[in-house]
Amino acid sequence: MFRQSGLPSLRFLPRSAQWAILSLMSAVLIGGLAAIQLPAAVLLGSMAGAILFAMGDGTLKLGHWPFALAQGVLGCLIARSITPAVLTEITADWPVVLFGVGAVILVSSGLGWLLARRQVLPGTTAIWGSAPGAASAMMLMAEAHGADVRLVAVMLYVRVVLVALAASVVARIWGLPEGAATAAAPWFPPVAPWDLAATLVVALAGAALGRVSRIPAGPLLLPMVLAALLQGFGLLDVVLPPWLLAASYTLVGWSIGLRFNRPILMYVARALPRLAASTMLLIAFCGAFAALLTQLVGLDPLTAYLATSPGGLDSVAIIAASSQADLAFIMAMQTARFLVVLAISPALARFTASKLKIPSQTV
Numbered sequence: 001m002f003r004q005s006g007l008p009s010l011r012f013l014p015r016s017a018q019w020a021i022l023s024l025m026s027a028v029l030i031g032g033l034a035a036i037q038l039p040a041a042v043l044l045g046s047m048a049g050a051i052l053f054a055m056g057d058g059t060l061k062l063g064h065w066p067f068a069l070a071q072g073v074l075g076c077l078i079a080r081s082i083t084p085a086v087l088t089e090i091t092a093d094w095p096v097v098l099f100g101v102g103a104v105i106l107v108s109s110g111l112g113w114l115l116a117r118r119q120v121l122p123g124t125t126a127i128w129g130s131a132p133g134a135a136s137a138m139m140l141m142a143e144a145h146g147a148d149v150r151l152v153a154v155m156l157y158v159r160v161v162l163v164a165l166a167a168s169v170v171a172r173i174w175g176l177p178e179g180a181a182t183a184a185a186p187w188f189p190p191v192a193p194w195d196l197a198a199t200l201v202v203a204l205a206g207a208a209l210g211r212v213s214r215i216p217a218g219p220l221l222l223p224m225v226l227a228a229l230l231q232g233f234g235l236l237d238v239v240l241p242p243w244l245l246a247a248s249y250t251l252v253g254w255s256i257g258l259r260f261n262r263p264i265l266m267y268v269a270r271a272l273p274r275l276a277a278s279t280m281l282l283i284a285f286c287g288a289f290a291a292l293l294t295q296l297v298g299l300d301p302l303t304a305y306l307a308t309s310p311g312g313l314d315s316v317a318i319i320a321a322s323s324q325a326d327l328a329f330i331m332a333m334q335t336a337r338f339l340v341v342l343a344i345s346p347a348l349a350r351f352t353a354s355k356l357k358i359p360s361q362t363v
Contacts, residue, residue, distance in 0.1 A: 049257065072206050084232060089328050104285075207220075286308040
């Protein structure tokens with residue numbers, strides 16, 4: 001991009017200057033995405049900034065350890081949603097939750113299978129990218145199991161954006177007042193120093209152990225399990241201030257974005273219409289299933305739709321909290337599906353690869 005425009009290649013600049021350019025590009029994009037309230041603005045903005053930087057022939061790479069430590073923080077973020085209250089709600093409504101989770105996973109897996117069979121994306125990328133939820137976790141686990149994390153990231157976050165837009169429209173129709181919005185959390189809120197220190201110890205020590213143990217996706221999964229167990233027994237209050245999450249999202253976004261190149265972007269552009277079509281088909285199915293739930297179990301339309309919405313847990317939670325929807329049921333359904341997706345995705349990817357005789361994972 002830079003060379004075609006006559007500008008000098010970034011590779012000839014000092015590393016300090018390259019880091020400054022990457023940081024500035026990412027900050028501008030993050031600010032723009034946040035201004036339009038796009039979900040995952042920090043991760044998407046940093047990833048997009050890194051992609052543009054890589055197109056400019058930059059030479060920066062993020063090491064394995066910063067990436068692993070950022071995964072540890074995200075593992076604790078996942079654990080924070082696995083609370084006793086949510087687990088109690090899942091147990092109380094288990095028939096509806098089981099039916100809802102199974103139906104959405106079945107359809108999303110079928111779409112992933114179809115995309116893999118037609119070789120829209122290489123290897124098992126379509127299976128990981130079709131997972132209904134757990135976008136950041138699926139992205140990291142996909143790389144650990146050999147899929148092309150760049151394409152998985154594109155597929156997952158195309159869905160996150162489309163799902164969030166659809167959920168916002170549905171909320172406007174069925175219960176979210178016009179102009180309602182959730183106030184932005186302060187970047188540096190007061191936190192209990194001991195709780196923050198304990199969370200960081202679990203995140204960083206768990207990530208380090210996961211890295212050296214070579215467990216697939218260990219830097220993400222070990223901190224998640226440790227934090228969830230400690231939280232469940234009342235031994236840990238997971239504290240993750242916005243500045244810490246933003247730093248972790250930025251490291252993950254840079255790590256993935258810096259791996260892009262011009263051929264992979266051309267490949268993505270060709271596949272994007274089919275990826276968007278499959279996502280819209282999944283959203284339509286979830287809408288139909290939500291309508292069925294309103295008839296079978298008497299849920300209000302907004303609660304039913306947000307509970308079955310295929311991904312974008314953070315944005316769904318914000319919309320639910322700003323409306324009259326049943327937040328406890330929505331979080332129970334979303335969390336249950338999240339946990340099932342985490343558990344079965346590796347086996348599903350292996351099964352698909354063996355049945356379709358998939359030879360290659362990357363472009």
